[in-house]
Amino acid sequence: MHDGPAHATTDIEGYVPFPADRVRAYREAGDWRDLTFHAVVDRVAEATPSRRALVGPERELSYGDLARNSRRLAGAFRDELGLRADDTVTLQLPNCVEFVEAFLACSRLGVVPAFVLPRHREQELGHVVSLTESKAVVTAGDRYDLGFDYVGLVDSVVDDHAHLDACVAVAGDGSDAPTGWHDLTALRDHDEEVDGDDVNPCNPGLFMLSGGTSGLPKAIPRTHNDYVYLWEHIARAMGVEADWTLVAGLPIPHSFAFGYVLGAGLWAGATVAVEPALKPDPLVALVDRVDGDVTTLIPKQLIDFLDAGADATLSTLRVVCSGGQKVPPDLVRRVADQWDAGFCNVFGMGEGAQVITRPDDPVEVQATTVGRPLGPGDEIRIVDEGREVPRGELGELVVRGPGVFTGYFRNEAANESSFDDDGWFYTGDVFSQRPDGTYEVWGRLDDTINRAGETIYAPAIEDVLVEHPKIAKAAVVGVPDEALGERVGAAVELRRGTASLTLDEVTAFLDERGLAVFRRPERLAVVASLPETDVGKIDRGAVEREFGAGESV
Ligand code: AMP
Numbered sequence: 001m002h003d004g005p006a007h008a009t010t011d012i013e014g015y016v017p018f019p020a021d022r023v024r025a026y027r028e029a030g031d032w033r034d035l036t037f038h039a040v041v042d043r044v045a046e047a048t049p050s051r052r053a054l055v056g057p058e059r060e061l062s063y064g065d066l067a068r069n070s071r072r073l074a075g076a077f078r079d080e081l082g083l084r085a086d087d088t089v090t091l092q093l094p095n096c097v098e099f100v101e102a103f104l105a106c107s108r109l110g111v112v113p114a115f116v117l118p119r120h121r122e123q124e125l126g127h128v129v130s131l132t133e134s135k136a137v138v139t140a141g142d143r144y145d146l147g148f149d150y151v152g153l154v155d156s157v158v159d160d161h162a163h164l165d166a167c168v169a170v171a172g173d174g175s176d177a178p179t180g181w182h183d184l185t186a187l188r189d190h191d192e193e194v195d196g197d198d199v200n201p202c203n204p205g206l207f208m209l210s211g212g213t214s215g216l217p218k219a220i221p222r223t224h225n226d227y228v229y230l231w232e233h234i235a236r237a238m239g240v241e242a243d244w245t246l247v248a249g250l251p252i253p254h255s256f257a258f259g260y261v262l263g264a265g266l267w268a269g270a271t272v273a274v275e276p277a278l279k280p281d282p283l284v285a286l287v288d289r290v291d292g293d294v295t296t297l298i299p300k301q302l303i304d305f306l307d308a309g310a311d312a313t314l315s316t317l318r319v320v321c322s323g324g325q326k327v328p329p330d331l332v333r334r335v336a337d338q339w340d341a342g343f344c345n346v347f348g349m350g351e352g353a354q355v356i357t358r359p360d361d362p363v364e365v366q367a368t369t370v371g372r373p374l375g376p377g378d379e380i381r382i383v384d385e386g387r388e389v390p391r392g393e394l395g396e397l398v399v400r401g402p403g404v405f406t407g408y409f410r411n412e413a414a415n416e417s418s419f420d421d422d423g424w425f426y427t428g429d430v431f432s433q434r435p436d437g438t439y440e441v442w443g444r445l446d447d448t449i450n451r452a453g454e455t456i457y458a459p460a461i462e463d464v465l466v467e468h469p470k471i472a473k474a475a476v477v478g479v480p481d482e483a484l485g486e487r488v489g490a491a492v493e494l495r496r497g498t499a500s501l502t503l504d505e506v507t508a509f510l511d512e513r514g515l516a517v518f519r520r521p522e523r524l525a526v527v528a529s530l531p532e533t534d535v536g537k538i539d540r541g542a543v544e545r546e547f548g549a550g551e552s553v
Helices: 020-029 037-047 065-078 097-109 123-129 150-158 224-238 256-266 280-290 298-308 329-340 363-368 413-419 458-465 505-514 540-548
Strands: 053-056 060-064 087-092 114-116 136-140 166-170 204-209 219-221 245-248 272-273 294-297 319-323 344-346 354-356 380-383 395-400 424-432 439-444 448-451 453-459 471-481 485-494 522-527
Touching: 020 245, 037 097, 037 256, 053 097, 053 485, 060 065, 060 097, 065 097, 087 097, 087 123, 087 150, 097 204, 114 136, 123 150, 123 204, 136 150, 136 245, 136 424, 150 166, 204 224, 219 224, 224 256, 224 344, 224 354, 245 256, 245 280, 256 294, 256 319, 256 344, 272 280, 280 298, 294 298, 298 329, 298 471, 319 329, 329 344, 329 363, 344 363, 363 505, 380 424, 413 424, 439 448, 439 458, 448 471, 448 485, 453 458, 458 471, 458 485, 458 505, 471 540, 485 540, 505 522
Parallel strands: 053 272, 087 114, 087 136, 114 204, 136 166, 245 272, 245 294, 294 319, 319 344, 485 522
Antiparallel strands: 053 060, 204 219, 344 354, 380 395, 395 424, 424 439, 448 453, 471 485
């Protein structure tokens, strides 16, 4: 039996809590284990304190070190920054050990960190600080060579926010934090520790930011319980063992690496390896150096890895996770040919829904589907015009469960349009279910192209385009057209050593592949590199805007 409070006890205004009956049901089913983020680490630290938890640039921490450092940092956050339970802090750090220390310090205090991505700039940072009324910002100082002045970025927004009391930077050895700032390294030496045993795991433990390519990110409150549920089932689905090392190929504040590397690793008491530069060379070197067992990459990075000839170096990998965007089937087959690794084709989102292939699924299932829901408590439906569609038909993915959020923070309009009265979340993604029970993704509802009344799913065309021997990456979009409403446009990046590509060549290839005439691109732009979102996904929205504006992409 659980003796904690039956529901959230937070006073944060604008947070939508899980209803008490669902909390009860998740606890009874064992989906929620009433563990806070820091309790997950403390369990390992108590049983095996010397086990290696984190490998970062220049620093390695055991579970015992990580538990102690985060306790001291929590003490400093309380005593020197004045932070208290339910306060919010904005964290903008690259992949480094300090991110994890700061995140766990917040967790111990019941402080809620908002995860801003390293690529976010003034607009997004200012928006998140303001939306969450952050009391403090933690950012990168001069410890890592990041080629960007994060302290200057914070300085540019700080005056607009009266509630922002404290700024913390990770300063390098021998250097100080800027005047008026705290240095995270010095704070970590604080002599009062905070355990955080009283933190309620039903309360929000972090804010993820929604992705997307237009508008400012929405804040997604996630409780300790609902995220730890994902950590547990991600670790189980991948079969993570305590002696494995998981390598973050994406920013850890993004849900993909946060769940599939950091969370799964901490849950299993394994080692998590991080590196601020998320380019192929340093990442391949890191996997090689730590004999990585798992990594997470978006499809674009995976293509770069394969093209960089990383196959021999990466032979230690047991599980390769890719997703965040449709993974072209041919890419999965290439991975299967080159590496003896299981493939998790991961459909996931910061809001929590996760549908994934398992490492031991047949390659064709991994290539053409996103497998099955992650955890035992997940509820999933495919809906069109308010009704569940028969198996095989396309509709919007609608989800609810112990690992799915309950509402955007302080955003009633978004909650109104994306939740129904029973708490089901409408994801905006088009899915279908195959006879074997696995799920296929077709794209976002707004990625569909309507050409003279025909609905065309952009990712399915991209999947075929990247099988062309000259094409490395592709983004298919709708181009406004007076006569037909929209026509199909494609922007492509060519493979190394390829000089040119014409629309006629593309048409001939798609003809050979049997793609219906109306689904074939009628406009082609060959580009040096496709635009990217803040997490590095191919930014179809930006391609669309540029095609729409009649500019060369
Ligand atoms: P974010 O929360 O930024 O990670 O974005 C989540 C969105 O990425 C989802 O709603 C999907 O549209 C897309 N997505 C994630 N994983 C996949 C996948 N494996 N296949 C297709 N789309 C995906």
